Amino acid sequence: MASLTLSALTRRFAGRAAVDDVSLAVADGAFVAILGPSGCGKTTLLRLVAGFERPDAGRIAIDGEVVAGPGRHLPPEARGIGMVFQSYALWPHMSVAGNVGFALRMRGMGRGAIAARVEAVLAMVGLAGFGPRRPAELSGGQRQRVALARCLAMEPRLILMDEPLSNLDAPLREAMHVELRRLHRESGRTVLYVTHDQDEAMALADRIVVLHEGQLQQEGPPQTLYDRPANRLVAEFFGRGTVLPIEPLGPDGNGRLAARLFGAPVRLRWQGSLGHPPAAAVKAEHLALQPPEAPGAGFAARVESCAFAGRGYRLRLRPLAAPDTVLTLDSIRPFEAADAVAVAVTDGFALPGGAAPAAG
Amino acid sequence: MLALLAVYVGAVCLLPMARLFWMGLAPGGGAPDLGLLADQLAQPRVRTALGNTLEAGALATLLSVALGAGMAFLVALSDLRGRAVLVFMLILPMLIPAQITALAWLEFLGPSSPVLRPLGLAPPMGSRNPLYSREGIVLLLGVEHSTIVFLAVRAALRSVPDDLLEAARVGGVRPLAATARIVLPLTLPAIGAGAALAFVSAVGNFGIPAFLGIPGRYPMMTTLIFQRLSGFGPGALNEVAALALILAALAGLGLVAQTLAQRLHRFELSGGRPVRGFALGPWRLPVEAAVWAVVLLVSVLPLVALVGGSVSRAVGVPLGLGTVTLDHYARVLASPATTRAFVNSTLLAGAAAAICAGVAVVMAYFVARRRTPLARALNLTIDAPYALPGTVLAIAIILVYLRPLPLVGIGLYGTIWIILVAYLARFLALALRPTVAAMAGVEAAMEEAAQVAGARPLRRLTAVLLPQVAPAAMAGGLLVFMGAFNELTVSILLWSTGNETLGVLVFNLYDLGATTRAAAVSVLTVLATLAIAGALTLLARRLPPGVLPWQA
Numbered sequence: 001m002a003s004l005t006l007s008a009l010t011r012r013f014a015g016r017a018a019v020d021d022v023s024l025a026v027a028d029g030a031f032v033a034i035l036g037p038s039g040c041g042k043t044t045l046l047r048l049v050a051g052f053e054r055p056d057a058g059r060i061a062i063d064g065e066v067v068a069g070p071g072r073h074l075p076p077e078a079r080g081i082g083m084v085f086q087s088y089a090l091w092p093h094m095s096v097a098g099n100v101g102f103a104l105r106m107r108g109m110g111r112g113a114i115a116a117r118v119e120a121v122l123a124m125v126g127l128a129g130f131g132p133r134r135p136a137e138l139s140g141g142q143r144q145r146v147a148l149a150r151c152l153a154m155e156p157r158l159i160l161m162d163e164p165l166s167n168l169d170a171p172l173r174e175a176m177h178v179e180l181r182r183l184h185r186e187s188g189r190t191v192l193y194v195t196h197d198q199d200e201a202m203a204l205a206d207r208i209v210v211l212h213e214g215q216l217q218q219e220g221p222p223q224t225l226y227d228r229p230a231n232r233l234v235a236e237f238f239g240r241g242t243v244l245p246i247e248p249l250g251p252d253g254n255g256r257l258a259a260r261l262f263g264a265p266v267r268l269r270w271q272g273s274l275g276h277p278p279a280a281a282v283k284a285e286h287l288a289l290q291p292p293e294a295p296g297a298g299f300a301a302r303v304e305s306c307a308f309a310g311r312g313y314r315l316r317l318r319p320l321a322a323p324d325t326v327l328t329l330d331s332i333r334p335f336e337a338a339d340a341v342a343v344a345v346t347d348g349f350a351l352p353g354g355a356a357p358a359a360g
Numbered sequence: 361m362l363a364l365l366a367v368y369v370g371a372v373c374l375l376p377m378a379r380l381f382w383m384g385l386a387p388g389g390g391a392p393d394l395g396l397l398a399d400q401l402a403q404p405r406v407r408t409a410l411g412n413t414l415e416a417g418a419l420a421t422l423l424s425v426a427l428g429a430g431m432a433f434l435v436a437l438s439d440l441r442g443r444a445v446l447v448f449m450l451i452l453p454m455l456i457p458a459q460i461t462a463l464a465w466l467e468f469l470g471p472s473s474p475v476l477r478p479l480g481l482a483p484p485m486g487s488r489n490p491l492y493s494r495e496g497i498v499l500l501l502g503v504e505h506s507t508i509v510f511l512a513v514r515a516a517l518r519s520v521p522d523d524l525l526e527a528a529r530v531g532g533v534r535p536l537a538a539t540a541r542i543v544l545p546l547t548l549p550a551i552g553a554g555a556a557l558a559f560v561s562a563v564g565n566f567g568i569p570a571f572l573g574i575p576g577r578y579p580m581m582t583t584l585i586f587q588r589l590s591g592f593g594p595g596a597l598n599e600v601a602a603l604a605l606i607l608a609a610l611a612g613l614g615l616v617a618q619t620l621a622q623r624l625h626r627f628e629l630s631g632g633r634p635v636r637g638f639a640l641g642p643w644r645l646p647v648e649a650a651v652w653a654v655v656l657l658v659s660v661l662p663l664v665a666l667v668g669g670s671v672s673r674a675v676g677v678p679l680g681l682g683t684v685t686l687d688h689y690a691r692v693l694a695s696p697a698t699t700r701a702f703v704n705s706t707l708l709a710g711a712a713a714a715i716c717a718g719v720a721v722v723m724a725y726f727v728a729r730r731r732t733p734l735a736r737a738l739n740l741t742i743d744a745p746y747a748l749p750g751t752v753l754a755i756a757i758i759l760v761y762l763r764p765l766p767l768v769g770i771g772l773y774g775t776i777w778i779i780l781v782a783y784l785a786r787f788l789a790l791a792l793r794p795t796v797a798a799m800a801g802v803e804a805a806m807e808e809a810a811q812v813a814g815a816r817p818l819r820r821l822t823a824v825l826l827p828q829v830a831p832a833a834m835a836g837g838l839l840v841f842m843g844a845f846n847e848l849t850v851s852i853l854l855w856s857t858g859n860e861t862l863g864v865l866v867f868n869l870y871d872l873g874a875t876t877r878a879a880a881v882s883v884l885t886v887l888a889t890l891a892i893a894g895a896l897t898l899l900a901r902r903l904p905p906g907v908l909p910w911q912a
Contacts, residue, residue: 050808050812052808052811075811076808076811076812077811077812077813077814077815077816078814081812082812083808083809083812085805085808085809086805087803087805089803089805089806089808089809090809091806091809091810091824091827091828092828093827093828102810102813102815102823103812103813103814106813106814106815106819107814150809150813154812154813154814
């Protein structure tokens with residue numbers, strides 16, 4: 001159980017910054033997901049915290065103790081961290097119990113105490129009695145749990161996870177989400193969790209950090225990132241949002257911004273400032289097809305394609321006012337290509353200008 | 361640790377090779393002086409040996425390519441039955457050392473052949489063995505090194521995805537045309553590299569030219585060096601060093617050619633099942649018959665003749681139920697010289713295997729895990745003593761260890777230890793390759809996980825990495841043992857009385873005309889070799905792919 005502070009952390013590979021001036025404070029007991037597309041620097045960030053990489057600038061402190069910084073580099077074995085690897089990295093020549101108890105052996109703990117702790121941790125991850133087996137005899141999901149147990153057995157101050165569920169299939173992954181939440185609740189340990197999957201980040205984390213090209217884009221609770229993205233990158237990456245240009249008209253008197261979107265009037269949530277050029281983050285659920293008998297206040301668009309999607313149809317549309325833009329939305333009835341439709345924008349968030357707002 | 365490793369590799373591999381080049385290129389000890397080399401090249405005997413080496417090497421390479429590549433294509437691209445057995449039989453010549461191959465073929469094709477004589481096909485009694493000739497040397501060198509080409513081409517064929525062929529078949533291309541237009545171009549670099557390696561092995565071979573060429577008056581570079589050194593002793597060392605350098609240059613040309621051929625191998629061949637081959641249809645039976653006839657001739661019958669020779673009463677006595685005798689085995693086993701050679705070779709091979717495997721683990725750690733530049737440089741230098749002819753290495757070792765060692769003042773020359781040093785240099789590459797492959801196969805996260813768990817570097821090596829590379833290191837050690845146990849080329853130049861190896865013993869017995877006893881010793885060593893090969897096969901499941909050539 002520990003807090004983690006990153007201050008102006010930078011790591012360059014061949015001159016290119018993989019982690020670029022990242023500052024972050026993680027509270028004791030928090031579950032923080034680091035989210036971003038592949039190559040955004042999230043794994044490098046995790047490896048910096050673990051101690052496998054040395055920062056080129058900045059510092060890392062765990063519980064106020066500087067573990068990496070100018071003139072100081074604590075090796076991973078001395079940081080008191082636990083890590084779950086993407087490949088699990090179970091030692092194939094050791095039994096499950098051997099894997100889970102390895103760190104305790106390194107600390108010189110007695111045999112009896114190790115056996116008791118190993119069995120307790122295995123029970124915690126639902127693998128009671130699996131101690132004598134070899135990793136090769138286990139299924140993918142079971143190996144995942146062993147990797148988790150190995151990490152928990154160390155009683156680390158800080159748990160690092162590098163896309164630990166990416167090798168599991170979807171149903172198993174969802175079961176593990178529930179499991180990880182429970183383990184986090186029960187152990188109360190601070191977790192830093194790297195993933196490229198926004199659904200996973202939302203399901204698991206108390207707070208999410210979005211990273212792009214090594215730079216921190218936004219940090220905050222999942223709801224905040226979803227509803228009020230700090231910039232275009234977060235809006236597009238997170239929550240399957242589209243960023244569309246707007247013509248601002250001015251505050252509407254009810255705390256919202258009146259604007260035109262492809263010529264149609266809209267009322268947007270906003271925080272008082274606008275980016276250049278002004279734009280709004282619009283989610284798929286904010287787009288509604290107008291009934292043909294009442295086109296109302298929507299903008300005109302042409303159907304590009306219509307695909308059956310089980311409960312309804314998925315439409316791809318091009319607004320007449322911006323034929324280069326493609327919008328996706330769901331419809332309960334089918335359309336033909338080239339059909340004319342009208343689309344109303346029921347909600348949206350005007351992207352703020354300037355620096356990313358503080359976490360809210 | 362790395363420093364110790366560097367000193368070891370320097371003393372065993374680097375220093376001898378450097379000294380040889382220095383002696384050959386600057387014999388005066390100062391400025392480069394090519395006079396010695398030029399003198400040697402001007403001698404008619406050297407010119408003859410060099411010419412013969414080139415001639416026999418080139419012709420043997422052609423034979424190796426025809427046999428090795430032909431068989432590889434048939435095995436990989438057709439539906440022959442019993443391919444696993446076939447592959448083992450085709451690789452058998454590789455497991456049999458050259459001097460025993462020579463002995464076996466001499467028995468097989470000689471006037472008293474236990475195989476040909478009952479069939480009335482043997483040359484008339486009292487006639488000269490037809491193998492004592494250029495053609496004989498080319499035939500045996502070609503057969504012996506066809507395995508190298510076979511393995512190289514087979515590996516390349518296995519990397520050709522089947523869908524490339526399926527795409528051609530769907531497009532209406534017939535099997536033969538698909539083979540010629542698609543498979544052949546893709547495997548050409550491998551054929552070239554295999555041919556280059558076969559050439560290097562042929563020009564560096566000692567056993568075959570020694571057994572066939574010395575009586576057949578067809579001197580080659582390896583036999584010339586041997587005769588010069590045993591005729592004049594270490595006094596002729598300068599000259600011999602120059603000769604060794606010429607041989608090294610010859611082999612070096614082949615190695616450069618091999619590297620160039622491998623550079624050509626830039627095709628992206630990824631994914632998909634490897635080629636399954638075509639149905640031979642009505643041709644299957646005739647093709648099978650022909651293939652097995654070749655295998656029988658090349659791999660089986662010479663060994664049968666060797667066994668036959670070892671149980672026949674005396675040279676020339678026809679083999680029958682009444683004349684079969686185990687007397688030679690009894691005499692061989694009772695002779696102190698044989699026992700001594702068995703003990704020497706077992707100890708030398710055992711020590712070389714254990715030391716090489718141990719060094720390989722540490723070195724593999726630095727090469728594959730830490731990726732230290734020094735370790736990678738060392739990794740390259742240790743290839744030289746393995747790739748270059750054994751004769752060259754032996755001369756290089758003599759040059760360095762002829763004089764007493766500094767500090768301790770003990771000389772290794774004339775003791776068994778100089779043979780051990782040479783084996784350590786020669787065979788380290790054999791142990792290192794599988795160990796590096798295994799070490800590289802251990803995912804980096806395995807070690808990182810141990811680091812997170814609080815294990816320090818030495819502990820990570822012993823608790824996490826060593827258990828995972830141990831099977832490969834052990835297999836490497838066994839390969840070293842197999843190579844060293846039957847070794848002749850190096851030990852023939854380094855042995856002294858009392859320190860004979862098995863290879864030297866067989867050579868000396870043959871030299872004295874005790875062919876039947878030489879055959880008996882050979883049969884025993886072949887059995888030992890096959891037993892080790894069997895042990896390795898049992899280990900195969902736990903090894904990285906490609907460690908065992910006969911399972912590749």
